[in-house]
Amino acid sequence: MTSRYLVAVDGSRPATAALHWAAERASAAGDPLVIVHVEPDDAEEFDDAAVQRGAELLSETVEGLSARYPDLTVGSRLLEGSVPAALATFAESTDTLVIGTGKTGFLHGRVLGSRSVQIAAAASCTVAVIPDVDLRFRRGVVAGVDRGGTAAAIAHAAAWEADARGEELLLVQAAPERTTRVTTAGRADLALGQAVATAREHFPELVIRSRVAARPPAEALLDSARDKALLVLGPGAPDAERPVVGSVLHDVLLNANSPVLITRA
Numbered sequence: 001m002t003s004r005y006l007v008a009v010d011g012s013r014p015a016t017a018a019l020h021w022a023a024e025r026a027s028a029a030g031d032p033l034v035i036v037h038v039e040p041d042d043a044e045e046f047d048d049a050a051v052q053r054g055a056e057l058l059s060e061t062v063e064g065l066s067a068r069y070p071d072l073t074v075g076s077r078l079l080e081g082s083v084p085a086a087l088a089t090f091a092e093s094t095d096t097l098v099i100g101t102g103k104t105g106f107l108h109g110r111v112l113g114s115r116s117v118q119i120a121a122a123a124s125c126t127v128a129v130i131p132d133v134d135l136r137f138r139r140g141v142v143a144g145v146d147r148g149g150t151a152a153a154i155a156h157a158a159a160w161e162a163d164a165r166g167e168e169l170l171l172v173q174a175a176p177e178r179t180t181r182v183t184t185a186g187r188a189d190l191a192l193g194q195a196v197a198t199a200r201e202h203f204p205e206l207v208i209r210s211r212v213a214a215r216p217p218a219e220a221l222l223d224s225a226r227d228k229a230l231l232v233l234g235p236g237a238p239d240a241e242r243p244v245v246g247s248v249l250h251d252v253l254l255n256a257n258s259p260v261l262i263t264r265a
Contacts, residue, residue, distance in 0.1 A: 003092065006034045006036055006097045006098065008097070014131065015099075016132075021098060055078055083119070091125045097119070097123050098127075129256055129259070129260045139227075139228070141167060142232070143169065143233070144172050144174070150191075152195065155196070158232035159206055159208070169199060170210070173190055173212055175190065222257055228258050230259050231256075231259065
C-alpha cells in the first residue's frame with residue numbers, strides 16, 4: 001500500500017519511536033525506508049556546522065538501523081528549510097511519512113504550533129504520527145468515521161491494517177447528539193454502516209466490531225485507542241476547499257495515545 005516509508009529524525013525520543021515503528025513496517029512489507037533530517041534554515045544556529053551535525057545524525061542512524069535490519073533497504077536525505085514544507089515537498093503521494101510526537105494534554109485546538117498538525121496539513125501522502133508509548137502489549141486496530149464521503153476509504157485502509165496484523169478491527173463513529181442507544185439496524189443510516197459493509201466486503205474473515213459513541217469525537221476516538229496498536233483516521237475534510245486538519249484530527253494529534261495513521265487512500 002506504499003512505495004516508501006519516510007521517517008523524520010532529530011535525535012529525540014519521539015523521533016526514535018517513529019524510526020523503529022517505520023522500520024518494523026518497512027521490513028515486514030519489503031518496502032524501502034528513507035530516513036530524513038530537516039535542518040531549519042531559519043534557526044539561530046543554522047550554519048555549516050549545523051548541517052554537518054545533521055549529516056552525522058543521518059549516518060549514525062542508517063548504520064544502526066542497517067545492523068538491526070540487514071535485509072531492509074535504507075536510504076537517507078538531508079533537507080533544509082521549514083520542517084513541514086520540506087517534508088511535504090520531498091514526500092510523494094504514494095509514500096507513508098512517519099513522524100514522532102511528544103504532545104500531551106487535552107487542549108481542544110488552543111495550540112496551533114504542533115509540528116505533527118502542521119506536517120499532517122502540509123503533506124499530500126499518508127502520514128503516521130507515533131507517540132513515545134510502549135506498544136508491546138497493544139492489540140487491534142480502531143478507525144474513526146464521520147461522513148459518507150470518506151467512510152469507505154478509511155474502513156478499507158483500517159481493515160487492511162487489521163488483516164495484515166491478524167487482529168480485530170473496531171470502527172467508531174461519534175454521534176454525541178444521539179442521547180439514546182443506536183440499534184444495529186439504525187447504524188445503517190450512519191457513515192458507520194457504510195464503513196462496516198466495506199470492511200466486510202473486502203475482508204470477510206476479519207473480526208469487525210462497530211460502536212456509536214455519544215461523546216465528543218476526539219474523546220471517543222482517544223478512549224477507544226488507548227489500548228490499541230493503531231488508530232486510523234482520514235483527512236479532516238473530503239474536499240480541497242476545507243482544512244485538511246479539522247478540529248477532531250487536530251485534538252487527536254495533540255493527544256495521541258497510540259500510533260495514528262492518517263490515510264489519503
